[in-house]
Amino acid sequence: MIAIESLSKRFPRVTALDRLTVGIEPGVTGLVGANGAGKSTLIKILLGLSPASEGTASVLGMDVATQGGAIRERVGYMPEHDCLPPDVSATEFVVHMARMSGLPATAARERTADTLRHVGLYEERYRPMGGYSTGMKQRVKLAQALVHDPRLVLLDEPTNGLDPVGRDEMLGLIRRVHTDFGISVLVTSHLLGELERTSDHIVVIDGGKLLRSSSTADFTQRTAVLAVEVTDTDEHPDGTAALRAALRKAGLAPHEPADDSAVAPGAGHLVTLDIGSEHGDTEASTASASSVFDTVRDTAADLGLGLVRMEQRRHQISEVFTERSADDVA
Numbered sequence: 001m002i003a004i005e006s007l008s009k010r011f012p013r014v015t016a017l018d019r020l021t022v023g024i025e026p027g028v029t030g031l032v033g034a035n036g037a038g039k040s041t042l043i044k045i046l047l048g049l050s051p052a053s054e055g056t057a058s059v060l061g062m063d064v065a066t067q068g069g070a071i072r073e074r075v076g077y078m079p080e081h082d083c084l085p086p087d088v089s090a091t092e093f094v095v096h097m098a099r100m101s102g103l104p105a106t107a108a109r110e111r112t113a114d115t116l117r118h119v120g121l122y123e124e125r126y127r128p129m130g131g132y133s134t135g136m137k138q139r140v141k142l143a144q145a146l147v148h149d150p151r152l153v154l155l156d157e158p159t160n161g162l163d164p165v166g167r168d169e170m171l172g173l174i175r176r177v178h179t180d181f182g183i184s185v186l187v188t189s190h191l192l193g194e195l196e197r198t199s200d201h202i203v204v205i206d207g208g209k210l211l212r213s214s215s216t217a218d219f220t221q222r223t224a225v226l227a228v229e230v231t232d233t234d235e236h237p238d239g240t241a242a243l244r245a246a247l248r249k250a251g252l253a254p255h256e257p258a259d260d261s262a263v264a265p266g267a268g269h270l271v272t273l274d275i276g277s278e279h280g281d282t283e284a285s286t287a288s289a290s291s292v293f294d295t296v297r298d299t300a301a302d303l304g305l306g307l308v309r310m311e312q313r314r315h316q317i318s319e320v321f322t323e324r325s326a327d328d329v330a
């Protein structure tokens with residue numbers, strides 16, 4: 001989708017991109033970097049809006065230096081900053097953007113209605129955008145990037161300014177842009193870890209340089225921790241505590257609730273336990289993973305608890321970088 005070869009961008013007092021070489025494949029790719037890492041600069045170069053100082057880049061096989069116009073016809077762009085005119089409605093604005101991309105009037109109106117529905121804007125779409133919440137504005141910005149049915153969209157910080165629920169909704173929408181419409185996505189964020197559930201691939205840049213580019217699964221290797229979620233019953237109103245006690249009797253070593261929060265943030269209703277041999281020589285840690293799975297299943301069944309979920313935890317991307325920076329310091 002995108003090929004970037006030794007790309008640099010120098011401003012008078014700062015080097016925003018420094019000999020960056022990276023390839024972006026079809027699917028959803030997260031471009032992660034701190035504020036000022038060079039993400040927006042890269043997107044503007046890829047759209048042919050700003051020239052690179054050195055190096056080359058192509059988008060869908062087109063050269064960014066000479067074919068910017070053709071690239072912008074086929075690529076959707078959601079800018080980071082607030083750029084919506086306050087006095088027009090979402091419908092008027094998105095129809096206008098569709099016409100700008102070359103759609104005939106009828107097709108532009110139809111595609112606008114479909115796209116606004118897809119991003120979750122209904123009756124509000126006829127009201128002036130000046131009165132919209134940040135979440136609604138971000139949805140309109142996403143809709144105008146999609147309205148001409150591009151093959152690729154570049155989304156610059158689409159979760160900016162949203163609360164946690166709004167973020168999750170936006171990330172879900174972005175995932176569906178790919179799964180429902182087959183449109184590839186390059187999405188930026190300054191929050192490490194935010195994009196790990198949304199992206200197939202993650203590219204991390206720092207100070208305009210490539211830090212790492214790999215599949216999300218490679219970032220988030222499985223850990224040796226098993227997380228188990230069970231239901232509560234009348235007999236065991238706190239199913240999680242009952243399971244923890246019974247597992248201990250069965251010779252396993254579930255973590256104490258306080259430890260759970262350390263390995264599984266926000267996971268108040270999970271029992272976690274080690275299944276690898278990394279953690280010393282207790283009976284639990286030497287047991288093979290499959291016998292641990294069997295014991296957990298049998299224990300939950302004996303207690304009459306419903307087994308909702310039993311999964312091996314994955315590392316979170318932020319942990320990978322915390323370890324990395326600890327190594328760097330060492």
Ligand SMILES: Nc1ncnc2c1ncn2[C@@H]1O[C@H](COP(=O)(O)OP(=O)(O)OP(=O)(O)O)[C@@H](O)[C@H]1O
Nearest residue numbers: 011014016033034035036037038039040041042190
């Ligand atoms: N037009 C410009 N003139 C001078 N310096 C610029 C210009 N645009 C960006 N920069 C600088 O280039 C560096 C990279 O900026 P860029 O906006 O690409 O970062 P970013 O990763 O997108 O961060 P943010 O999310 O904060 O926008 C920053 O140091 C910024 O100050």
